[in-house]
Amino acid sequence: MDESNLAAVWLTLKLACLVTVLLLIIGTPIAWWLARTRSWLKGPVGAVVALPLVLPPTVLGFYLLVVMGPNGVVGQMTQSLGLGLLPFTFPGLVIASVLYSMPFVVQPIQNAFEAMGERPMEVAASLRASPRDAFFTVALPLARPGFITAAILGFAHTVGEFGVVLMIGGNIPDKTRVVSVQIYDHVEAMEYAQAHWLAGGMVVFSFLVLLALYGRRGNSGWSKS
């Protein structure tokens, strides 16, 4: 395993950790709202969150490239804020990954909140817990399995991301060259021995992740419903 491979592994882990934390923070309120709301917006918002499940990564990558570019809405905003442009940067990758892995985090948490039902919150309220208090001391602990599943899936899915990164990353060492892109590079350059180290590592990693997931939940896996 040479230095460039190690750099790619390190960068990938950094990206996946950051994205997972961000997604738990952003995804929890969205999941809570989706689980509780009776608004007609539930359908549309749920669909938007789930879009990355069915969209080809190239579609997401292409639109991010356009929208975050100098002529795009987001690009003009980041430029006027003095942040420059997001494509080809690590923050750009983080944003893309957050969007791309969103359903893998929101849906398990939403499922957990829904499975919990209204009852625990009502009981907590009758015991004079404030909604905020009840959320942190009742809802969150009850939904713990959902959060663990969400974190594992969000992390693993970010590690496994390829198409979006390829399209907006620009393959820059230490900034955007993650493991999946590095493997692709090695294969293209016919450096198969190098590719095997990383590709084999990914197989082992993915197996362990799924083992952790399925082992923990018996044979039920995770369901999309």
Added chain:
Amino acid sequence: MKARFNQLFALAALVLASSVAQAENVQVAVAANFTKPMEAIAAEFEKDTGHKVQLSFGSTGKLYAQVANGAPFDVFLSADDTTPMKMDKELLSLPGTRFTYAIGTLVLWSAKEGYVDAKGEVLKKGEFQHVAVANPKTAPYGTAAVQALTKLGLLAGIQPKFVQGENITQTYQFAATGNAELGFVALSQVYKDGKLNSGSAWVVPADYYEPIRQDAVILAKARNNVAAKALVDYLKGPKAAVVIKSYGYRL
């Protein structure tokens, strides 16, 4: 009902069989930089001969890997001359079919009008964040860009600003969306009939990099494919030459 269905089936089979007898299919793997001219040539070829052409575009490295692993291509149009040579050695191609179908031209291009000057001085000023380059390890136009920058003595300064496209099409896309101010792309991507389609460009002098000889071969699988042979002859002919030159390639 059943009899009628059988009749229909027989008719369909007949139509299919007769069309197979006259025209054949040829599947062509084409290096990404040759996308536009090849589409034009294939359309004319189909009209003139009745053969059917299916085109697949990609980076030379990837197309090679696909061919080496049994991809069903009949003709391979590479972006370099080393890959077809390698194929000859590995018996992936038919011996004696290799020829240079075009010599590529490297260009420094920007989507912005007036951004690139006629002498490429913009490179020396260095007032840009990113320059898009095709992966020099795998893409010939990327290799040529690195050679040109080395010759200019600018490589060390500019390399940190590289954003790498997986192939020349993606490299162009980085520059075309403006995310990279500059890009080293193939002239064929930004030029037609003597003028730029858009933006501004500097045609890198040919002596700054080794000639990008783009070779083609007929692949071993197409030994008995009439259409493959016909297409290669067509590529060598005067009609194709007009198209190839119109995109800024040399012959």
